[in-house]
Amino acid sequence: MKIFLSILCLSWLFTASLVAQSQIPHWEQQGTATQLIINNEPKLLLAGELGNSSASSPQDIERIFPKLQRMGLNTVLVPAYWDLIEPQEGKFNFSLIDKAIEQARKNELKIIFLWFGAWKNSMSCYAPMWFKNNYKKYPRTRTETGKPLEIASPFSENVFQADSKAFVKLMQHIAQIDSTEHTVIMIQVENEIGMLENARDYSEEANRLFNSKLPDKLTTYLQKNKKQLHPWLYDKWQQAGGKIKGTWQEVFGKDIYTDEIFMAWYYASYVERMIQCGRKVYKLPMYVNAAMNSRGRKPGEYPAAGPLAHLIDIWHCAAPSIDLLAPDLYDKGFTDWTAQYKLHNNPLFIPEIRLEANDGVRAFYVFGEHDAIGFSPFSIEDTPESSNYPLIQSYRKLKELMPIITRYQGKGVMKGLLFDQNNKERILTWGETNLICRHFFTLPWDARATDGSIWPEGGGIIIRMSEDEYLIAGSGIVVEFKSSDEIDNKVEKKQLGEDGFVATGGTQNVKEKWNGGSRIGIGSVDEVNINADGTLQYIRRLNGDQDHQGRHARIGVDEFSILHVRLYTYK
Template identity: 65%
Template structure:
């Protein structure tokens, strides 16, 4: 064998390995799951397009440059079955090609959302040839027998048609994007779930419902009993933790048993998609859920979707799905995100209502939950003005990314999110108490006291070392104290640090500590790509209330490097 022949053989071996190494993947760091792109941890600072905003080349060409100006690094884009396979067996990848081309031109990564058999429960993105042939591709039915605009998950013909289109589309992506890696994740279907009833009552669904619960699920429940979601465990225990029988015999006869049954079969459907995807283009895969909020019952919300209380069903039935993701359109972000950042599920938010407070919420989920990413919905309708809150927040988070990814999963960060009701959070680290509050708890801005509704404020705090912290975000104020200090009886101080009013209201504090904590320095900084600090300015005097606290005003986004010291 000549040396040149040997060289080409070696090159043919090495290049595929290199391409495989560059494929995006997930890895654990401490308690966090990180998305790795080109061997570097990556936070998705994203936005999802509106449902119809990637349905024409002209729209894509107009929108993508704006997304770059907004500071996104990733765009979530629907891929429509009806436009991908307009005639049965005939495929058109024009829109996919344009998304990838324009994303590269505008330095964006892409997460595709397969709008196949179901989108928001309905089969509205299935092709017309599929919809019209309802005998070959049957519909789900209500308990009363009414057919729905929802393809039945129990039909092999439905599954084969949907998967065939999905795999053809994904093979095309693998062909054109294997080297560049523009597409970093795939969402399979969109907000799967049954509406009107908690499950499908078609003839085939009824037959399977009356059949034994899959042995695979029973073994999973037995093996993972100590770590099951509380609602799953309660449901199983309420009927005696039976290990054989049909769905009602094991879980009882109610809507929530119907939901468990339906979740199993939706998840099995998706799992077969995921298995095919792993063989074609092995990027991270996820599913998203419409929330079970506002007191609604299964069927009033999309029953059986990848919801937190169904995570055990989905994990057992669809092990090739990397995580379940919440779509957030209700208030209560703190509570909702806590439901999805679990020991067995990292947090990724593919959709959240587009609003001015998206920026501070992004800081919160990265700081509190080591999130993989954050993505407001209908992002093309957001502002690309440099002064808009999301643009400023994303610019700040881009700078923070090297440090956030370095410390993710190590228990050194917390998120802060405040409004007019939830104004303060107390953190304890080592021998310190950290009092974090909404900026308007300082009454110096007229909006704090003139009856205005307080804008949501938030950020994150990162411990870099003993008595060294990073504070970033907008509209927060933080005080540091030695644990055990007595805060009772403190007088109200004005903006100048003097007593707000005279009248003998000063009180002697009880002192029981050897040391106090002082603010040594507060520097506004930028962060370089290697994680080192770039000095911007020293903040002191009025900007730290003469050394009493650290603050970032409402409407500003900044990164502050704080060094503390102790004295007595």
């Protein structure tokens, strides 16, 4: 009997262990999309990142987290400060980590901890004083003139051992207090790694490695993945002669971009070792973030060698354990930047973006266009606490939409829209159905469209649920539906007045020539809510003035809505 009970207990423990392991946040593939699975369900991260110093006191954490819950976030990105965790070498204090997890649970939030370890925005400002003072044991990088920088050397084993020891202690602590509840869902390793002033380190060890042969691992990768390399890296390699063997300059050419490639290899190699150490104690998803190479700056003027899109192959080769490379976006050109990071081998997560009103529609865009994992404005605690603030409205609707979005991700039936004063229109085509999508202010019915006002961005998600059924969600968009026959007939577009009829002096006298074929009509436009199980809950029918007598579906710039549209065909 005792033997039977022992076997039963062992069996139960084994089963419980499997259940716990299965609930650890992890990745799954659905079509072309990568999904983050939390508590055995795919989740979109409606997130925000705290300001750099906003988690450095328990009082701030207790004050901020309830506000984030009221704003509708489901995830918060929280710094984990090495200098406060290990103020004395070998003595660890996790009270701030515990407080963040406690407050997250109270406010129904998940946490992504950001390891501010050896580097934060390139610099080693979050290293403890005992580390900073002992610069002989923990050396710094150097410029070409030999000047030491406040940037710890990735070539130093002592630097790595000190950094990784604290990181492992953090991971052990998280595993100890959170391995059953899974409040912590992901870890960012370091922060915006990169070299400043010069594109690479010029210390004695760095120079020795720079003048050595390329690592065999990298030459093998270049040969094996030649046809899939990032175009920038492939072109640079080929322009230098396409060699496989040689020093960094012999293979990639002699310029600062080769310096950057070299430095990226060793930064990535360092991070790979960090991740391997951390995952030995707790297997959470881990990623790295990048400061952008924007505004025409050269390597060293921006943080060179970080996990940038043009260096993705170097980072993937040196650090295959990294789950994704993530962009921090503070510059113009949002759609171009996001396209650089949504690649076949890199799912899109935006851990930082400048906090501003347009973030609401941008979140819709990345979830619809790029099957994004999450969206996270920086210094989120500074968001105005008003139910009408665009980001709060946006997250409220995205939370509703989550079961629908996650159902359709990666299946080729979902698109994102983002419009402004310069980019006003986009045409989507599915089969014989064409969707002419435009900014709401392309309609003349709002004075702000024509009075010189700067247009707020409009954007949203369109999901093709079936051949004649669409879900449209977002803010500030107008969608018309036309058959391919209508497009081929090139029906004259007429200028409308503010009443919705043809404007005086417009093109009303132009005679159309119809060559036959079918047209698409709008059968119904219903404003809906989404239930937790993904079913639609009817609110109201939008007809007459609300859909311009069946001509289009639209959502104004001051609201976020979800519309269910049914189409029909007639001749």
